[in-house]
Amino acid sequence: MKKIQAAIFISGRGSNLESLIKSSRKKQSLVNIQLVISNNSKAKGLLIAKKYKIPLIYSFPKKNFEKKISKYLKNIDIICLAGFMQVLDSRFVKKWTRRLINIHPSYLPSFKGLNAQDQAIRAKAKYSGCTVHYVTSKIDSGKIILQKKVKILNKDNTESLSKKILLEEHMIYPKALQKIAKKILEKKS
Numbered sequence: 776m777k778k779i780q781a782a783i784f785i786s787g788r789g790s791n792l793e794s795l796i797k798s799s800r801k802k803q804s805l806v807n808i809q810l811v812i813s814n815n816s817k818a819k820g821l822l823i824a825k826k827y828k829i830p831l832i833y834s835f836p837k838k839n840f841e842k843k844i845s846k847y848l849k850n851i852d853i854i855c856l857a858g859f860m861q862v863l864d865s866r867f868v869k870k871w872t873r874r875l876i877n878i879h880p881s882y883l884p885s886f887k888g889l890n891a892q893d894q895a896i897r898a899k900a901k902y903s904g905c906t907v908h909y910v911t912s913k914i915d916s917g918k919i920i921l922q923k924k925v926k927i928l929n930k931d932n933t934e935s936l937s938k939k940i941l942l943e944e945h946m947i948y949p950k951a952l953q954k955i956a957k958k959i960l961e962k963k964s
């Protein structure tokens with residue numbers, strides 16, 4: 776079975792990375808994760824990448840990140856940002872148009888930017904959620920691929936809401952990636 780080649784960019788814990796790797800190892804997956812890049816050498820996600828024996832694992836500081844990584848992306852079909860906390864420069868984003876996706880912990884277009892779960896709690900919103908979307912030069916504004924609502928209860932705080940949202944993130948990100956993989960493979964054939 777033909778598969779697309781994916782790179783995952785991380786900055787921290789890597790739980791979305793793990794869910795993407797796990798689903799990519801399922802029989803029906805159209806995705807091969809061959810590369811993990813972090814902009815933080817202490818990211819726990821790097822240990823997850825090692826545990827699952829991802830073939831290529833790198834870490835580069837934030838300065839000139841885009842330049843340093845470009846040579847590793849030659850045969851990559853799609854880049855998935857998974858808790859990657861750096862705004863990529865607009866030239867890079869343009870070059871990867873429609874091949875660069877992100878997961879954001881809110882039901883976009885609500886609560887863009889940092890600390891989205893906290894924003895939702897402070898706004899006393901009735902629900903938030905998570906969204907997988909294409910990355911464009913406008914933060915958290917690219918076309919939505921998949922999203923899921925999560926109810927906010929009176930007793931919820933930022934921590935409890937983050938946990939509930941994260942569980943849904945782990946469900947929708949692999950689904951969204953599989954959907955895109957199908958599209959890319961159809962185009963190629």
Ligand code: GAR
Pocket residue numbers: 785786787788789790791792820857858859860878879880888889890891941944
């Ligand atoms: C996730 O909640 C992800 O949606 C969020 O960071 C967390 C990373 O967790 N991303 C953003 O806020 C991007 N703006 P993880 O490292 O365990 O996947």
